Amino acid sequence: MTLLSVENLVTSFRTSAGEVRAVDGVSITVERGQTLGIVGESGCGKSVLSLSIMGLLAHPGRVTEGRVMLEGRNLLDLSSRQMRDVRGREIGMIFQEPMTSLNPVYSIGYQITEAMRAHDPKASNAELRARAVAVLDRVRIPSAARRFDEYPHQLSGGMRQRVMIAMALACKPKLVIADEPTTALDVTVQAQILELLRELQAETGMGIILITHDLGVIAEMADKVAVMYAGRVVERSASADLFDDPQHPYTLGLLGSIPRVDEDKTRLTAIEGTVPPPFAWPPGCRFAPRCPFSVEACTVSPPPLREVAPHHSAACLEAPL
Amino acid sequence: MTHLLEVIDIAKHYPAGKGAVKAVDGVSFTLERGETLALVGESGCGKSTTARLVLRLIELSGGTVRFNGEDITALSPAELRRFRRKAQIIFQDPYASLNPRLRVGDTIMEPMEVHGIGTPAERRARMEELLGLVGLAPYHAQRYPHEFSGGQRQRIGIARALAVQPELVVCDEPVSALDVSIQAQVVNLLKDLQARFGLSFLFIAHDLAVVKHMADRVAVMYLGRIVEVAEKNALFDNPRHPYTRALLAAIPHPDPGRRGHVTPLGGDLPSPLNPPPGCHFHTRCPFATEICRKDDPVPTGGAHSVTCHHADTLPPMGAAYQGHISETAVRRLALYAEASAARAGAE
Numbered sequence: 001m002t003l004l005s006v007e008n009l010v011t012s013f014r015t016s017a018g019e020v021r022a023v024d025g026v027s028i029t030v031e032r033g034q035t036l037g038i039v040g041e042s043g044c045g046k047s048v049l050s051l052s053i054m055g056l057l058a059h060p061g062r063v064t065e066g067r068v069m070l071e072g073r074n075l076l077d078l079s080s081r082q083m084r085d086v087r088g089r090e091i092g093m094i095f096q097e098p099m100t101s102l103n104p105v106y107s108i109g110y111q112i113t114e115a116m117r118a119h120d121p122k123a124s125n126a127e128l129r130a131r132a133v134a135v136l137d138r139v140r141i142p143s144a145a146r147r148f149d150e151y152p153h154q155l156s157g158g159m160r161q162r163v164m165i166a167m168a169l170a171c172k173p174k175l176v177i178a179d180e181p182t183t184a185l186d187v188t189v190q191a192q193i194l195e196l197l198r199e200l201q202a203e204t205g206m207g208i209i210l211i212t213h214d215l216g217v218i219a220e221m222a223d224k225v226a227v228m229y230a231g232r233v234v235e236r237s238a239s240a241d242l243f244d245d246p247q248h249p250y251t252l253g254l255l256g257s258i259p260r261v262d263e264d265k266t267r268l269t270a271i272e273g274t275v276p277p278p279f280a281w282p283p284g285c286r287f288a289p290r291c292p293f294s295v296e297a298c299t300v301s302p303p304p305l306r307e308v309a310p311h312h313s314a315a316c317l318e319a320p321l
Numbered sequence: 322m323t324h325l326l327e328v329i330d331i332a333k334h335y336p337a338g339k340g341a342v343k344a345v346d347g348v349s350f351t352l353e354r355g356e357t358l359a360l361v362g363e364s365g366c367g368k369s370t371t372a373r374l375v376l377r378l379i380e381l382s383g384g385t386v387r388f389n390g391e392d393i394t395a396l397s398p399a400e401l402r403r404f405r406r407k408a409q410i411i412f413q414d415p416y417a418s419l420n421p422r423l424r425v426g427d428t429i430m431e432p433m434e435v436h437g438i439g440t441p442a443e444r445r446a447r448m449e450e451l452l453g454l455v456g457l458a459p460y461h462a463q464r465y466p467h468e469f470s471g472g473q474r475q476r477i478g479i480a481r482a483l484a485v486q487p488e489l490v491v492c493d494e495p496v497s498a499l500d501v502s503i504q505a506q507v508v509n510l511l512k513d514l515q516a517r518f519g520l521s522f523l524f525i526a527h528d529l530a531v532v533k534h535m536a537d538r539v540a541v542m543y544l545g546r547i548v549e550v551a552e553k554n555a556l557f558d559n560p561r562h563p564y565t566r567a568l569l570a571a572i573p574h575p576d577p578g579r580r581g582h583v584t585p586l587g588g589d590l591p592s593p594l595n596p597p598p599g600c601h602f603h604t605r606c607p608f609a610t611e612i613c614r615k616d617d618p619v620p621t622g623g624a625h626s627v628t629c630h631h632a633d634t635l636p637p638m639g640a641a642y643q644g645h646i647s648e649t650a651v652r653r654l655a656l657y658a659e660a661s662a663a664r665a666g667a668e
Contacts, residue, residue: 041500042471156589157364186363186527191571191585213501216530216573220580240577244647252657255650257505259534261557261572267512268534269658270505272665274470292660321653 003207004030004053004175009066011045011052013278020278022048022061024231027305028209030175033201035208037222037239039215039254043275045231046211050177053209054093055083070175088115092168094161096180101164102152108163109148112136115170135166139196158189162196169200177209182217194220215258219243227251230275230286233305237312247314247321249291285316293318323390325521326352326375326489331384333370342593344370346545347384354488357515357522359532359553361568362542365590368525371542372491375523376408377401388489406436409482413494415474419466425477426452426462432484451480455510472503476510483514491523496531508534529572533557541565544593544601551625559638561627563606566638578645600630608635 011023023045030036040046051057053068055075068075075086087093095101103111112135113128123131129148136144139162152160161181168176178197182190194217201208210221218225218239225242227235227250235248246252256269273290276282282289288298297317305315314320328350334341345367352358360368373379375386377393386393393404409432412418419428429448433439439447449459455476466474475495482490492511496504508531515522526532532539533553540550541562549562560566567586588605591597600618603609612630620626629635 041502158589187529188363188567188571188586189589190573192587194573195585214573215501215575219575219577220573243575243577243650245649246653249657252653254501255575256654256657257502258575259505259508259530260575261530261533261569262574265534267509268505269654269661270509271502272506272661274472274503275500292657292664321656 001032002029003032003071004028004209005067005069006049006053007067007069009049009052009068010064011048011057011061012064014060015279017279021064022231022278023052025066026226026228026231026233027066028226028233028236030207030209031223032174032207033205034223035201035210035221037218037225038209038211038228039213039218039225040211040228041213041275043230043277044228046228047179049228050093050179050209050211053177054087054091055080056087085119088173089119089171090173090175092171092173092176094164094168094176094178094181096183102160104152107149107151108136108155109133112163112167112170115167119171132166132170135170136163138200139163139166139169141166156189157185158192161185161189161193165193165196165200169204169206172204173206175207175209177211179211180213181210183212183214190217197221215243215254227254230281231278232286232302232315234287234316235312235314236305237309241309241312245309245312247308247312247319248287248316249293249318249321250287251314252321253290293321324351324387325354325356325389326523327385327387327390328371328375329385329387331371331374331386332382333367333374333379334382337594340594343545343596344593345374346596348542348545348547349384350540350547350550352489352521352523354521355515355519356538357524357536359524359526359536359539360542361526361529361532361539363527363568363590365544365593366542367545367593368542369493372410372493372523372525376405376410376491378410402436406485407487408489408491409485409487410491410493411475411478411482411495414498415471415478416466416498418478419474421466423465424462425457425464425466425469428466428477429462429481429484432481436485438485447484448480451484454483454514455480456506470503471499472506475499475503475507479507479510479514483518486518487520489521489523491525493525494527495524497526497528504531511535529568541568544591544596546601547620547628548602549625549627549629555625559625561625561632561635562602562629563608563635564602567605576645600628 006028009023009026010021013020013022038046052063063076109132112132116128133144133148141147141162182193222239225239226233229250235251246255253271271290284299284301285303288294303315303317305313308314308319330347330349332347333345334343348371362368374381381394426448429451430444433444457476496507524535536553539553539556540547543564549565560569586605591604597604599615600613603613608631618628618630620628621632
């Protein structure tokens with residue numbers, strides 16, 4: 001069952017250099033109990049996409065086109081008061097940097113109950129505390145009752161990320177957006193957090209949007225994947241198909257760029273050049289200037305995202321290669 | 322022939338209240354000319370502190386560092402400066418490690434001025450040559466760091482480190498702040514430069530896949546100590562220390578068929594202020610016994626050295642990870658590499 005469907009979303013920023021479409025016609029869907037992985041590098045628009053879904057865009061950013069349908073309701077039609085009810089209760093968010101996303105001057109217990117209190121103003125302090133301790137316990141924080149009164153600096157990085165997850169889950173959302181949730185963590189701690197997310201998903205049936213640049217994490221977690229480049233989705237498929245049957249040249253470039261532990265290569269196949277900034281995006285396919293397969297037609301108009309294999313789309317004129 | 326670098330039992334202790342934080346606690350290793358030794362481990366294991374001790378950017382609490390046979394712990398300030406000409410560092414954060422008020426050209430020429438190398442005209446010519454070497458253009462010399470992307474800034478940092486023609490370059494997490502595709506460019510660049518100038522790298526990293534790609538030998542650190550050191554294939558194919566095994570088992574591979582094979586290590590890193598007695602890893606080790614809680618293990622020595630009481634009796638880990646990669650993917654990746662090389666050649 002489809003939980004969230006984002007349809008043809010455009011998010012623009014009005015800047016001195018003109019209007020910039022940081023997210024340019026993105027469509028994705030998230031099923032209940034499943035994980036959609038969004039892969040992309042800095043500046044591909046993946047974080048702006050998640051902020052657009054959450055209704056957290058700051059001026060001068062605004063959604064100018066498209067729909068964000070959560071269980072049949074367009075979130076873009078909601079007032080800011082209604083959106084406040086959606087955030088936390090229906091959509092939770094986990095950010096990358098647990099140290100900068102937690103407030104250093106409040107205890108973690110206070111920060112977890114803050115959202116609960118906002119959504120349930122009548123609950124007593126004792127009740128909120130009990131619920132928060134239960135959530136901390138559920139994200140496997142040892143001696144949760146004692147930790148409730150501790151401050152972020154007293155916790156390790158992994159524990160802080162568990163607290164972030166506890167906060168995101170405090171009001172039992174249907175959808176969790178996790179923006180690079182393990183990027184700042186060590187590899188053994190990352191493994192713990194990914195396992196925790198999977199367990200919680202199995203328990204609650206929540207849908208997850210997992211934003212990451214790490215294809216290993218995608219392989220480990222995602223059911224479906226959308227690859228983003230310069231504000232657009234360039235490839236969309238089931239997770240296994242992306243690795244077995246990669247179609248878009250950018251996806252190939254990414255796969256060639258990562259060293260693999262099971263392989264001895266003398267050189268990595270790097271993607272030449274750099275991601276262009278939004279105000280310098282080329283007409284046509286935005287990957288064309290860096291693409292080794294580009295032809296004249298790529299520079300004329302943007303290639304549509306079309307099905308190149310069953311349930312597998314790529315925005316490339318040359319696909320399948 | 323002496324080792325290029327010989328590190329013997331170095332330590333860095335920071336006083337803290339009644340005790341001390343033992344950031345580095347008896348680390349020894351050697352580095353040969355033209356070799357890359359990777360120091361890997363998680364946050365707080367002391368790998369960056371070790372890197373700084375080796376260059377004497379911070380003072381040692383104990384131990385000896387020999388560079389070309391010379392004890393650098395006893396150098397006078399003038400001698401230390403001469404040593405620094407031979408040993409340079411590339412930092413992790415290309416945003417914080419360049420002076421925002423200096424033009425890039427001046428940043429690259431500064432080390433040559435400090436060491437009194439060449440005339441101003443020679444320095445300028447060398448700077449332009451260096452820009453070309455790292456894949457930048459001469460006109461970039463007039464620009465400021467903020468005008469560059471992270472990957473380009475890292476190239477500037479590399480050019481600056483190479484300006485004085487060092488023998489040893491310490492690379493402190495040189496690619497971990499970069500995007501995947503840019504990471505690959507910088508990794509390739511470092512390998513090319515190493516081959517061209519015979520550089521020796523002490524490569525600090527936490528990404529084991531990058532380490533596997535870059536290193537000749539790998540040393541794994543945990544809580545201020547080296548727990549295992551070996552030639553890279555020996556380490557990846559036959560990890561012997563339980564911590565090394567846990568690290569390798571935690572890598573998420575780009576292979577959905579392997580899903581769920583990751584076995585997380587329990588617990589958190591203990592505080593280096595009060596490291597556990599005996600083997601530092603015993604609090605998280607599935608094989609720990611009484612002796613591990615009491616006595617410090619000693620390295621077994623040899624080419625594949627392990628610091629574990631049970632090194633000889635641990636069950637083998639099982640086959641090393643062998644990934645599955647489809648024929649289609651292999652074919653398309655090869656196409657990409659070919660097309661990419663052809664375009665580069667055409668330019």
